[in-house]
Amino acid sequence: MLYADIKKYDRDNMFDLILDFPKQIESAWQRARGTSFPLMSSVDKIVVAGMGGSAIGGELLAGLCLEQMDIPLLVHRDYTAPRFINSRTLVLASSYSGNTEETLSALRSAIGRTKNIIGISSNGELEKLAAEFDFFFLPVPGGQPPRTALGYMFFSMLAILQYYGLLPEQDDSVDEVITLTRALGQHYMDYGNPDNPALSLAHQLYGRIPIIYGAAEPDSALPTRWRNQLSENAKVLAFANVLPEMNHNDIVGWHPASTFLDRVFVIFLLDDAISDRVRTRIEISREIITARGAPSCIISSSGLSKIARLFSLLVLIDYASFYLAILNRVDPTDISNIDYMKRELAARLA
Structure with missing residues (x-):
C-alpha cells in the first residue's frame, strides 16, 4: 500500500532526491575542494546571508564552528545587512535559487563595505550580481527544492572556511x-x-x-x-x-x-x-x-x-x-503557501 501511495503522491520524485543525498554531499565537497577561491584580506567575522533551506546550512555550520573557529559566524535572515559589516567581514550569500529577495537585498547593502564576498547558488540574480560587482561566485547544480540542497550549500560553505584556514581540515569527517x-x-x-x-x-x-x-x-x-x-x-x-x-x-x-x-x-x-x-x-x-x-x-x-x-x-x-x-496523503514537494506568498507580494508591492 505504501508503494502505491508513494507513486501517487510523490509526483516530483522527492524520494529520489533524499536517496541521492550522500552523492550530493560527495559532489559538493569535491567541487568546492577543487575550486581556487580568490585572495582575501584578513577576516575577523563571517556573515551568512540566506533564508529558508539556503540559510539552514549556515545555522548548522555556525553550531559546528563554535568549538572549531576563533571568529564569530552570524546567519542573517533579513533585507538589510548588519551595520557591523566592514572590510574584515567575509559575507557568504547563500541562495539556492539565486533569486531570494531578502538575501539579494542584504547582499546589495553589503557591497561596498567589504570585498570579501562569495555567492553560492545554482544561477539566478545572484550570479548576475557577482558578474556586475566582481565578487566570486560558486555555482552548484540546480533543479531541486532548496530544502533538498542542504548538501550543496552546507558543504560548499564548509570547504570555503577550510580553504581560508578558518576551520581545521574536515576531509576525514x-x-x-x-x-x-x-x-x-x-x-x-x-x-x-x-x-x-x-x-x-x-x-x-x-x-x-x-x-x-x-x-x-x-x-x-x-x-x-x-x-x-x-x-x-x-x-x-x-x-x-x-x-x-x-x-x-x-x-x-x-x-x-x-x-x-x-x-x-x-x-x-x-x-x-x-x-x-x-x-x-x-x-x-x-x-x-x-x-x-x-x-x-x-x-x-x-x-x-x-x-x-x-x-x-x-x-x-x-x-x-x-x-x-x-x-498524510500530500505531495512532499508542494509549497503552495510559499508560492502564494510570493505571488501576493509581487502583486501588492508592484
Whole structure:
C-alpha cells in the first residue's frame, strides 16, 4: 500500500532526491575542494546571508564552528545587512535559487563595505550580481527544492572556511558523513521493513503535533531543521526549542491550561557529547512532559565526528518527514503557501 501511495503522491520524485543525498554531499565537497577561491584580506567575522533551506546550512555550520573557529559566524535572515559589516567581514550569500529577495537585498547593502564576498547558488540574480560587482561566485547544480540542497550549500560553505584556514581540515569527517549517510539511507529507504526507524517515527507522528527539543551538541540548529522538514515536507505545524533555554520558559507551558497536550508528540534529540547537566535536564523535562500525558521519545545520534553525528540525525528527518507526507496523503514537494506568498507580494508591492 505504501508503494502505491508513494507513486501517487510523490509526483516530483522527492524520494529520489533524499536517496541521492550522500552523492550530493560527495559532489559538493569535491567541487568546492577543487575550486581556487580568490585572495582575501584578513577576516575577523563571517556573515551568512540566506533564508529558508539556503540559510539552514549556515545555522548548522555556525553550531559546528563554535568549538572549531576563533571568529564569530552570524546567519542573517533579513533585507538589510548588519551595520557591523566592514572590510574584515567575509559575507557568504547563500541562495539556492539565486533569486531570494531578502538575501539579494542584504547582499546589495553589503557591497561596498567589504570585498570579501562569495555567492553560492545554482544561477539566478545572484550570479548576475557577482558578474556586475566582481565578487566570486560558486555555482552548484540546480533543479531541486532548496530544502533538498542542504548538501550543496552546507558543504560548499564548509570547504570555503577550510580553504581560508578558518576551520581545521574536515576531509576525514566528510568521508565519514558520506559513508554513514549512505548506510543509514539504505536502512531508511526500505519502507517494506517494519523495523525501519524513519517509517516508525512517521507513524508515531501521524495525527499529532511534533515538538522537537535538542541541545547545543551536536548542533543547536538541529531542532530547527527537524521542524522545517516536517512543515515543508509533511505539511504539519511543528515546534522546536533547545535546552537549557527551554527550561527557562517553554517548560512552564506543560500545564493543564494547555488543552492540546494529548495531541502532541515530543522528540528529544540526544548526542553522546551532551554534558551531564544538560542530559539531566532532558531527563527531568521528559518526566514533566510524561506527567502531562504526552508521548515522547529520545533519538540519539550516531557516528564519531561531530559533523557525522549531526548528519546522522538530519538524514533521519528527511526520510521520516517524507513518510509522514505520504501518510498524510500530500505531495512532499508542494509549497503552495510559499508560492502564494510570493505571488501576493509581487502583486501588492508592484
